Structures are given as structure tokens and as C-alpha cells.
Amino acid sequence: MARLVNVTHGACAEIELDNPPMNVVSRELTEQLRAALRAVGDDERTRAVVLHGAGTRAFCAGSDIAEFEELHDHVAERKLLLEKLVYRQLAKLRVPSVAAIEGYALGGGLELALCCDLRVAGDRAKLGLPELKLGVLPGSGGTQRLPRIVGPARAKEIILLGEPLDAAAALAIGLVNRVVPAGSALTAARELAQTIAERGPLAVQAAKALIDQAAERPLDDGLALELDASEAVFATQDAREGARAFLAKRPPVFGGS
Template identity: 65%
Template sequence: MTGLVSLTLGQRCEVRLEAAPMNLVSRELTMQLREALKRVAQHEDARVVVLSSAGDRTFCAGSDIAEFEGLHGQGAEGKLLLEKLVYRQLAVLEVPVIAAIEGHALGGGLELALSCDIRVASEHSKLGLPELRLGVVPGSGGTQRLARVVGLGRAKEMILLGELITAERAEQIGLVNRVVPSGQALTIAREMADEVAARGPLAVRHAKRLIDASLDRPLDEGMALELDASEDVFSSADMLEGARAFKDKRAPRFTGR
């Protein structure tokens, strides 16, 4: 795939924004991202995804502000609905997604990263949702996903003040999982992805689904879902392979069945 989004398929799939230096979220980029994620979802060998971007200045600076005037009135609805659709498409992929944040993640760029399961940021990155400074609200999941990651108080502080925070501060509040030296975000994200890909793929998919489900379900219901998933895993060939590999002191060869 060429253009504003590139895609590499494999057990570790890689989706890359190719609109450096700012990697702005245009309609065309969003459409290409939609197609890339569709292909990942259809790729039977996929076990994990790494989301990154070209350049080292900005992971994604969000929407092109120059387009805002043309979106006045109902024009914004189509843009926001498309972004919500694609960001949700990313969030609900069956396999885990790791964001490699090299440079700043602002506005829609941070909302894109929030749709991922794990976030790795380089030490020079800054993150924030400055939309209120422009008279608009975070409209692609920021008001919903941020609080689920950092809590209501931190989310309100970030959104209402619109301040950018350092990668170090982002790690302190749980917004990013790891801070790494400049230029190393993609390398570390790939290493983490390969660790995930080496795990039992059936169990990994169940684990992601169950963790996400825990956010909006009563504990008893979540425990019941966990039991169902465990029964499914214990009836799989992967479970037997994992147990035999442990006994034989070798690396397991999981097949996802």
C-alpha cells in the first residue's frame, strides 16, 4: 500500500502514517487508514499490530486546522463520524495494537494513540488535547477514552486546560506505558510486539477482549465471560502445546487453534 498510510502484513503487522512532518489527519489519510485496518482484520496470520508514523518530529498533530472553516455547520459531522468509525475500527481489532509515538501526539493524534492498547513514547514527545484553545472539543474519542486511561481528574485537567505534557509526565499518569530514548519508540514497540506475537494467539485475543469488557460490565458478568474464555482456551491445541513446551523446557509453537 502506498500513499498516506503504508501497511506491512505478517504475524507482526505494521501500519505507518506517511504524511510527515505533521502526519495530519485528513479525510484521505483516514480513508487509507480504514482500508489498512480492514486488511489487518482479514489477515489470518496477524497476532499484533504496531502503529507508527514517518519522521521524528510529530507522531500525529491531529486535524488540519486550515480545514476548520470549511467544516463550519454540518460539514464537520461527516469528518467526525468517519474518524470515530476508523478509530473504533482500530480499537476493536481482535489483536493488540502498540503505538510507537516518536514526536508529538496532539489532538486527533493523541486520540488515535488512545485507540491503541499500549503506547510507547520517545523522551522528547509531548502529548495533549488542545482543542478547547481553538473553540472546539476533542471529537474523535478524547473525552471518552482519555478518562478511561488516566481517570476523570487527569482527563479534565488535560482537556480543560489544553496543556501539553511531557512523555515523562504522561508515563507518570498512565497515559503512556513506556518512555524510551529519542529515536527508539518504533524499535521498542517492535520488541514488545514480538513478545506478544510469541504468546498463544487465542489466549491473547481473549485477554484483550476481556480487559476491554471489564470497563463497562459488572464484576460478576466479567467473571462469567472470563470463565467462558478460559473454557475455550483449555479446549485448544495451544493450551496443550504450551503445557508440553513448559514441561520440555522449550519455546512453544502456537498455531492459534
């Protein structure tokens, strides 16, 4: 079996999609991504994750269309159920994730990037959900995650028209967080991940979870959860270390406890 997903462990873990030339999503890649996500999620050293594609042509250009014929009448059990499981696994990582996008992020590739907490794009990147042009749906979260990020009107425009956006347009509507010169998205994503890794890890994880729940809950419920989480975090050694480091004018050393 070819290795299609490469993992680098550490405080800033990295997951690389390596299915040349366009890093397309096949069932084999999805299965390997599932194992990679489990590995970095279970590693106690992990404080942030960078997801990127090998090379500069594509972050991920979408599904392997060569698999479509055999999916007729069986797309749920042979493709979408596994993808939904794995994409949710990425979205629900206990630590923040950053997608580094160079080249194309289309279809399932963009749906993968939507699962990340932050997205950095090279200025030559192209992002889109062109599935309707093929007579199918963006069925691995595109119709649900995209409107939560850019709003329903923009999501309808992107999905119904199926035309890719350039990096500047993606930045203007909040689809990506940063645009950097082509070829430097991975470096910029690593810098963001390193900054996150230097923050209090328990507070970071709590903040990610609270923000993810904010759109799904009434405000009063969210505020109650925020209060409970704040009380738990303030009781940690990290909270003491943060205050002591600030008063001593030195960088904090967070131990995650």
C-alpha cells in the first residue's frame, strides 16, 4: 500500500497529503488520514496541527473522479460515511488546526480545509466547490460548513455557480484567514501553529471547543458553558504560571496542567 499521508509529530504536528500530482481524495487516502488524525490526537505533545498538501500544485484538488463509476448507488457506504467520519475527526481535534493552501483546494479538498480552525492561502490559490458541474453534491460537509463560515448567500454563490475563487476573493469573504505570497503558505501556517502552541494549552482547547459550540447554542447556554470552562481553567497550574510570568516579565512555560 502506497503511503499517501505523512505525519510529523511534535508540539506543532504536521499532516501532509501526498497523492501526486493533485493530492486527490481517494478511499485509501481517507483511511490513512483517519489513522494520522488519531495518532496526532492521541499524542500528548500535540498543541496544534498543520494540514498541507505535498508540492505546490494543489492542497487537494478534490475527490478521485475515477472512483465515481463504482460509487453509483453506493456512494454513502463506499465513500461519504467514511469521509464524514474522518472530516469530523479533523474538525473535532482537541487542538487547533491550520490548513496551508497552495494551488487548488477544490471539492473534497476545500471541504477538508473547512474542517480546520484557520486557513492560510498562497496568493495563487484557487478555492471552490465545483461538484454541481459533475451532477453531484459537495457531500462531505460543504453544504453545512461553508455557510457557517461565509454565510448562506456566499455559500449558495460558491456552490450553485461552482466557480473557483482566487485567494484575494476568499480572504474578502472570510473563507481564508491570511493570504501570503505563493509558496509561503506552509511557512505562514507553521508560524501560526507555533504561536498557538505557545499559549496555555488547556485554555486553547477550551476556547476552541466553546467557539465551535457558539453557533449551535443559545447565547445564555454558551455563556454558562464559558463560565464553567473559565472556572476550570483558572484552577490550573497554567493559570498561575501565566500570571506569574506576566508579573515577572518573562515568557510563560505552560505544562498543560
